[in-house]
Amino acid sequence: MTDAASLIADLGRRARTAAVSLAGLPTRAKAAGLVAAAAALRADEAAILAANARDVAEGAARGLSGAMLDRLRLDPARVAAMAAGVEAVAALPDPVGQVIDTSMRPNGLALSRVRVPIGVIGIVYDSRPNVTADAAALCVMAGNAAILRGGSEAAHSNAAIHGAMARGFAAAGLPGDAAQLVPTTDRAAVGAMLAADGVIDLIIPRGGKSLVARVQAEARVPVLAHLDGINHIYVDASADDAMARAIVLDAKLRRTGVCGAMETLLIDRGFADAAGLIAALRDAGCVVRGDGRAQALVPGLDAASDADWDTEYLDAIAAVAIVDGLEGAIAHIAAHGSHHTDAIVAEDAGVAERFLAAVDSAIVLWNASTQFADGGEFGLGAEIGIATGRLHARGPVALEGLTTYKWIGRGTGQVRG
Amino acid sequence: MTDAASLIADLGRRARTAAVSLAGLPTRAKAAGLVAAAAALRADEAAILAANARDVAEGAARGLSGAMLDRLRLDPARVAAMAAGVEAVAALPDPVGQVIDTSMRPNGLALSRVRVPIGVIGIVYDSRPNVTADAAALCVMAGNAAILRGGSEAAHSNAAIHGAMARGFAAAGLPGDAAQLVPTTDRAAVGAMLAADGVIDLIIPRGGKSLVARVQAEARVPVLAHLDGINHIYVDASADDAMARAIVLDAKLRRTGVCGAMETLLIDRGFADAAGLIAALRDAGCVVRGDGRAQALVPGLDAASDADWDTEYLDAIAAVAIVDGLEGAIAHIAAHGSHHTDAIVAEDAGVAERFLAAVDSAIVLWNASTQFADGGEFGLGAEIGIATGRLHARGPVALEGLTTYKWIGRGTGQVRG
Numbered sequence: 001m002t003d004a005a006s007l008i009a010d011l012g013r014r015a016r017t018a019a020v021s022l023a024g025l026p027t028r029a030k031a032a033g034l035v036a037a038a039a040a041l042r043a044d045e046a047a048i049l050a051a052n053a054r055d056v057a058e059g060a061a062r063g064l065s066g067a068m069l070d071r072l073r074l075d076p077a078r079v080a081a082m083a084a085g086v087e088a089v090a091a092l093p094d095p096v097g098q099v100i101d102t103s104m105r106p107n108g109l110a111l112s113r114v115r116v117p118i119g120v121i122g123i124v125y126d127s128r129p130n131v132t133a134d135a136a137a138l139c140v141m142a143g144n145a146a147i148l149r150g151g152s153e154a155a156h157s158n159a160a161i162h163g164a165m166a167r168g169f170a171a172a173g174l175p176g177d178a179a180q181l182v183p184t185t186d187r188a189a190v191g192a193m194l195a196a197d198g199v200i201d202l203i204i205p206r207g208g209k210s211l212v213a214r215v216q217a218e219a220r221v222p223v224l225a226h227l228d229g230i231n232h233i234y235v236d237a238s239a240d241d242a243m244a245r246a247i248v249l250d251a252k253l254r255r256t257g258v259c260g261a262m263e264t265l266l267i268d269r270g271f272a273d274a275a276g277l278i279a280a281l282r283d284a285g286c287v288v289r290g291d292g293r294a295q296a297l298v299p300g301l302d303a304a305s306d307a308d309w310d311t312e313y314l315d316a317i318a319a320v321a322i323v324d325g326l327e328g329a330i331a332h333i334a335a336h337g338s339h340h341t342d343a344i345v346a347e348d349a350g351v352a353e354r355f356l357a358a359v360d361s362a363i364v365l366w367n368a369s370t371q372f373a374d375g376g377e378f379g380l381g382a383e384i385g386i387a388t389g390r391l392h393a394r395g396p397v398a399l400e401g402l403t404t405y406k407w408i409g410r411g412t413g414q415v416r417g
Numbered sequence: 418m419t420d421a422a423s424l425i426a427d428l429g430r431r432a433r434t435a436a437v438s439l440a441g442l443p444t445r446a447k448a449a450g451l452v453a454a455a456a457a458l459r460a461d462e463a464a465i466l467a468a469n470a471r472d473v474a475e476g477a478a479r480g481l482s483g484a485m486l487d488r489l490r491l492d493p494a495r496v497a498a499m500a501a502g503v504e505a506v507a508a509l510p511d512p513v514g515q516v517i518d519t520s521m522r523p524n525g526l527a528l529s530r531v532r533v534p535i536g537v538i539g540i541v542y543d544s545r546p547n548v549t550a551d552a553a554a555l556c557v558m559a560g561n562a563a564i565l566r567g568g569s570e571a572a573h574s575n576a577a578i579h580g581a582m583a584r585g586f587a588a589a590g591l592p593g594d595a596a597q598l599v600p601t602t603d604r605a606a607v608g609a610m611l612a613a614d615g616v617i618d619l620i621i622p623r624g625g626k627s628l629v630a631r632v633q634a635e636a637r638v639p640v641l642a643h644l645d646g647i648n649h650i651y652v653d654a655s656a657d658d659a660m661a662r663a664i665v666l667d668a669k670l671r672r673t674g675v676c677g678a679m680e681t682l683l684i685d686r687g688f689a690d691a692a693g694l695i696a697a698l699r700d701a702g703c704v705v706r707g708d709g710r711a712q713a714l715v716p717g718l719d720a721a722s723d724a725d726w727d728t729e730y731l732d733a734i735a736a737v738a739i740v741d742g743l744e745g746a747i748a749h750i751a752a753h754g755s756h757h758t759d760a761i762v763a764e765d766a767g768v769a770e771r772f773l774a775a776v777d778s779a780i781v782l783w784n785a786s787t788q789f790a791d792g793g794e795f796g797l798g799a800e801i802g803i804a805t806g807r808l809h810a811r812g813p814v815a816l817e818g819l820t821t822y823k824w825i826g827r828g829t830g831q832v833r834g
Contacts, residue, residue, distance in 0.1 A: 243830040250832035368828030411785030415667035
């Protein structure tokens with residue numbers, strides 16, 4: 001066993017013991033732990049900011065980009081938001097113990113399915129130190145032990161945040177290993193986590209595409225993640241012009257770097273305001289690349305290449321295709337989508353319902369912006385991420401997605417005979 | 418790409434097209450397909466039995482064991498049971514389209530989570546030809562396309578059964594590729610299925626431990642399975658003597674080869690009838706291997722070795738340990754269990770509820786035989802298997818476990834802004 005593997009095996013054993021304790025705790029005990037952790041984050045603000053300043057200085061010296069430094073940087077408002085986020089999770093309904101369904105068998109055996117924690121959850125993330133607090137809070141509130149592996153560029157910040165969280169948990173009587181931070185930035189530790197089948201029950205990567213791709217390619221442990229958000233909006237012939245403009249501009253430009261941003265706009269050839277809609281996007285500062293039919297409608301429009309239809313820009317760039325009605329849109333999304341979030345703008349309810357049924361994505365929306373793809377916006381109170389796989393949880397994942405269930409049967413001496 | 422990989426890629430493309438059609442079909446269309454398939458199985462009885470006779474003759478000539486030949490062998494009653502099983506699945510409630518929950522966001526966005534099929538499901542199985550019919554029926558009824566890969570020793574039987582099912586599906590208008598049989602017994606095809614991430618959405622192995630272990634070790638596609646059923650019964654000091662005997666004898670000996678059979682008996686040191694319970698097992702023909710304390714209670718009892726506590730006998734053999742009450746039983750199960758099915762016999766409801774909460778298995782039972790671990794007994798109407806993993810579905814898996822969900826949001830022009 002390599003050093004990294006034996007490190008993760010040891011963290012895993014401690015996590016399993018903590019998970020067994022956490023699984024049996026009532027909601028109020030877990031919530032008290034999170035409230036105490038939030039208080040510790042606030043109390044440690046100066047230490048967290050000092051640790052963060054060290055990371056930022058080292059990152060700047062190593063030539064990290066401005067965007068990476070911005071993701072890394074904390075300030076008093078960000079620490080306060082982190083603490084408030086942990087408290088918000090403490091106030092969420094606890095899925096553990098929820099009865100999914102019950103039945104009474106003809107032989108008198110009373111069956112129920114009851115939500116239980118998953119167990120040990122590994123979080124692999126990049127330079128955003130707030131994930132240390134967010135992920136620990138969500139995992140622990142759902143009764144799981146967390147093993148946290150943040151980016152090396154945030155090592156001091158993560159250690160300070162984790163230290164505060166752990167002190168808060170301990171003060172409220174939660175197990176000391178409820179959330180452990182992997183105490184090395186050696187990349188081999190990530191490989192050992194991904195290989196730790198049976199030790200870690202679920203891996204959730206949080207970060208850029210290269211991180212998620214590595215995790216998905218290497219992991220022997222189940223993974224909950226999304227790789228791409230190549231999200232489409234289809235504007236039907238029946239769409240209201242003003243609503244189409246408002247939704248498309250919001251979906252593309254409100255924040256271009258989020259996974260719920262629209263990347264491709266599909267316009268029904270019967271939609272009369274196509275040229276106006278494309279012009280509105282361009283006027284708002286978006287680079288638009290069109291297929292031949294879009295170029296014919298809007299003189300001077302750049303041409304989209306084949307690669308554009310499969311690109312997540314995460315920038316103020318949109319690809320636009322004119323399609324032959326609903327079926328053309330569905331076929332385009334089936335060929336190029338990433339099963340994240342796709343939307344239709346239409347006044348015709350029959351067309352909209354066919355779109356919602358036929359488009360095979362985690363989230364499908366009618367007359368709403370794709371930027372609603374978010375656990376908070378969906379009323380989950382928070383999210384550990386958005387999943388585009390087909391098993392377990394899909395779309396925004398929060399506390400419920402961090403649980404599984406067991407079957408409980410209560411009998412009076414029943415035998416199969 | 419190897420020949421096997423390109424074969425599976427081709428089957429996968431056809432399956433995906435079929436899955437898109439199946440996902441949109443109403444319940445009655447899928448049920449009609451299954452009813453027609455059952456009729457075709459009955460109509461083809463002679464051809465199926467002739468194909469099976471060929472497999473049995475070839476298997477006997479190759480020296481297959483009696484147990485394997487028995488799993489392989491069909492007769493008119495088994496063909497009739499296969500057809501009846503397919504009809505039973507046709508009559509089950511359809512999970513597709515079920516609304517899991519709904520919410521109205523403050524901004525007026527109406528959200529719901531709706532069950533949808535998983536997509537393309539690969540079934541890898543051994544010598545039991547009835548799996549061809551069972552698995553195809555369950556996958557298709559839940560709106561999925563199936564890719565079936567049976568054991569080479571049942572190749573003629575599987576082809577005949579698949580031919581009948583496919584003819585029935587086609588007669589009722591289901592897609593021709595709703596259930597495809599891999600047209601080769603080349604073992605490389607299994608490897609190609611296990612590697613077909615993105616082509617096959619879920620692999621379900623059906624068969625012996627070596628098959629399941631291979632699938633779990635190699636698969637890049639998510640797997641739903643159980644490897645072992647090392648199931649425990651804990652007899653508490655408060656247990657009723659007669660109930661304990663009836664449950665333990667049923668759990669161990671009703672059928673010793675099923676995954677729900679008890680393998681280890683844990684007896685509270687405070688249970689007065691321990692010697693009588695062990696004697697009852699031995700009198701019923703079970704070999705009993707005890708720990709030191711059990712040997713002290715029952716003179717002449719064979720000694721259990723360390724390996725016994727981790728062995729799934731699937732035979733008339735039981736390991737027995739005397740434990741220190743509930744906590745001793747919970748610790749033993751945590752150390753040696755396989756998260757399949759574990760039971761307590763107790764009159765003390767408080768002790769029983771602590772057991773049900775603390776034992777981390779897919780199925781936990783109070784005062785009932787572990788042999789109830791079965792989709793039919795749980796009221797699911799059928800089962801595609803029992804899962805002991807922690808994600809997606811746990812315990813007996815039937816139609817609901819063969820679905821996932823999507824989020825549907827219906828708005829009136831909402832933007833995040």
